[in-house]
Amino acid sequence: MPRETTQQRSDRIHAEYAVLCRMFPEAICTLDFQTPFQLLVATVLSAQTTDVRVNSVTPELFSNYGTPETLAVANPEHIEDIIHPLGFYHTKSAHIIKLANQIVSDFNGIVPQTMEELTKLAGVGRKTANVVLGDAFDVPGFPVDTHVIRVTGRLRWRTDWRDKHPDPVKVEKEITQYFEPSEWSDLSHRLILFGRTVCTARNPDCESCLLNDTCPSAGHPL
Numbered sequence: 001m002p003r004e005t006t007q008q009r010s011d012r013i014h015a016e017y018a019v020l021c022r023m024f025p026e027a028i029c030t031l032d033f034q035t036p037f038q039l040l041v042a043t044v045l046s047a048q049t050t051d052v053r054v055n056s057v058t059p060e061l062f063s064n065y066g067t068p069e070t071l072a073v074a075n076p077e078h079i080e081d082i083i084h085p086l087g088f089y090h091t092k093s094a095h096i097i098k099l100a101n102q103i104v105s106d107f108n109g110i111v112p113q114t115m116e117e118l119t120k121l122a123g124v125g126r127k128t129a130n131v132v133l134g135d136a137f138d139v140p141g142f143p144v145d146t147h148v149i150r151v152t153g154r155l156r157w158r159t160d161w162r163d164k165h166p167d168p169v170k171v172e173k174e175i176t177q178y179f180e181p182s183e184w185s186d187l188s189h190r191l192i193l194f195g196r197t198v199c200t201a202r203n204p205d206c207e208s209c210l211l212n213d214t215c216p217s218a219g220h221p222l
């Protein structure tokens with residue numbers, strides 16, 4: 001029997017999220033982009049690297065290849081040169097050129113707005129699709145990345161918190177049930193910002209964390 005009931009967990013989650021809202025009033029996407037297509041490309045490029053690093057290469061990338069039509073016919077080696085600092089540049093170059101071709105040929109040059117269609121594009125998984133849905137189209141989306149998994153585990157927002165490598169789709173379903181769809185995108189941004197700055201992977205700053213009076217990982221009993 002868990003000591004914390006479902007209702008108690010829900011109340012605690014909302015109280016802790018209210019603190020995160022005060023800590024991070026601006027729940028913004030930290031990737032730079034001008035169009036849904038550019039956000040899609042930047043998000044694909046952000047795998048295994050930081051948004052800051054992605055933002056350092058996208059000005060040159062987008063000034064030359066900022067539309068599906070221009071990227072679709074790009075020389076792969078030129079793209080690799082531009083995105084080289086991001087790592088996995090060969091695979092990433094192939095993915096973004098292919099997805100640009102798919103958008104041109106299958107979607108009349110327009111980024112699709114559904115999970116089903118987005119995840120048909122090269123290099124686009126559920127997380128990337130949720131970023132694009134939430135930040136480019138205002139369609140409810142809850143991207144689950146490594147920060148979201150870690151923070152929701154430490155805070156015991158998810159019942160499988162012992163699992164360090166849970167199924168992201170299960171995490172998405174369990175966490176979003178506590179929130180209105182209109183809140184999902186901002187919720188994800190705030191959990192990511194919190195995970196980057198306070199509840200970090202190696203050195204969580206529990207001593208000065210504003211959630212340490214309720215967080216189970218800081219010793220608060222449930």
Ligand code: SF4
Binds near residue numbers: 198199200209210
């Ligand atoms: S108290 Fe520590 S483990 Fe809990 S949320 Fe804060 S930083 Fe993370």
